[in-house]
Amino acid sequence: MSVTANKLPQELYLEQDIREIYLEMLNKNFKITLAHKDDVDEIDKLLMTYTKEEIILARSQEQIYADLPFTYVVKTFAKVIAVMNFSFFQPNLAEIRGLVIDQCFQRMAVGKRLLQFALTSLASRKEDIKKLKIDANELRLFALTYKPNFFVSCDFTICEKSEFPQKIYEVCQFCVKKDDCKEIAVERRIKFDEK
Numbered sequence: 001m002s003v004t005a006n007k008l009p010q011e012l013y014l015e016q017d018i019r020e021i022y023l024e025m026l027n028k029n030f031k032i033t034l035a036h037k038d039d040v041d042e043i044d045k046l047l048m049t050y051t052k053e054e055i056i057l058a059r060s061q062e063q064i065y066a067d068l069p070f071t072y073v074v075k076t077f078a079k080v081i082a083v084m085n086f087s088f089f090q091p092n093l094a095e096i097r098g099l100v101i102d103q104c105f106q107r108m109a110v111g112k113r114l115l116q117f118a119l120t121s122l123a124s125r126k127e128d129i130k131k132l133k134i135d136a137n138e139l140r141l142f143a144l145t146y147k148p149n150f151f152v153s154c155d156f157t158i159c160e161k162s163e164f165p166q167k168i169y170e171v172c173q174f175c176v177k178k179d180d181c182k183e184i185a186v187e188r189r190i191k192f193d194e195k
């Protein structure tokens with residue numbers, strides 16, 4: 001363990017201990033679930049932090065509400081601390097949108113667990129996905145992101161933005177960075193559970 005100049009090893013050890021106790025306490029109280037209509041206000045607030053910073057696109061409460069069937073949240077002590085949703089494009093594309101973890105809970109594997117849960121859940125929802133006229137044999141999942149390393153740590157690979165059809169960029173017309181977009185495309189394929 002490296003020791004910073006102004007801290008005794010004992011203090012560092014204590015900090016590490018406290019962090020582990022804190023994480024354990026949180027772990028017991030983490031609940032990852034499909035979002036509910038009562039969560040819309042909290043989701044809105046959480047997304048707002050990053051829409052203000054122009055990291056994600058702004059979404060109206062109506063849109064958040066409409067996206068609920070494919071929105072997943074992490075709650076701890078009944079408070080929404082993380083959110084993400086899937087948006088679909090025919091024939092077999094799904095985009096991860098609005099993935100946001102409350103700043104206080106970042107780098108604690110919340111994002112990774114949320115994404116893993118959502119992917120597993122999605123793979124079991126073949127019938128729901130077919131209703132959207134999406135080819136539910138093999139889904140090509142992608143994200144446009146400033147945090148490619150996070151997605152790489154979740155088994156996504158970096159790919160060319162030009163590989164995707166123009167229609168996925170329709171929402172970009174509302175983005176202030178549309179003429180100088182530095183987002184990176186990442187993708188992963190998922191197969192559906194046979195039922």
Ligand SMILES: CC(C)(COP(=O)(O)OP(=O)(O)OC[C@H]1O[C@@H](n2cnc3c(N)ncnc32)[C@H](O)[C@@H]1OP(=O)(O)O)[C@@H](O)C(=O)NCCC(=O)NCCS
Pocket residue numbers: 050055056098099100101102105106107108109110111112113143144145146147149150151153
């Ligand atoms: C990006 C974000 C979703 C990651 O969620 P998180 O819960 O903080 O990430 P995790 O703790 O699950 O990280 C898993 C791994 O991803 C990588 N990672 C996560 N955040 C990273 C960052 N900011 N920079 C580089 N790598 C990062 C690391 O390899 C990390 O493993 P490690 O902590 O053991 O090194 C979260 O930080 C966030 O909400 N950021 C602001 C909004 C945003 O940029 N959303 C993405 C829009 S597509």
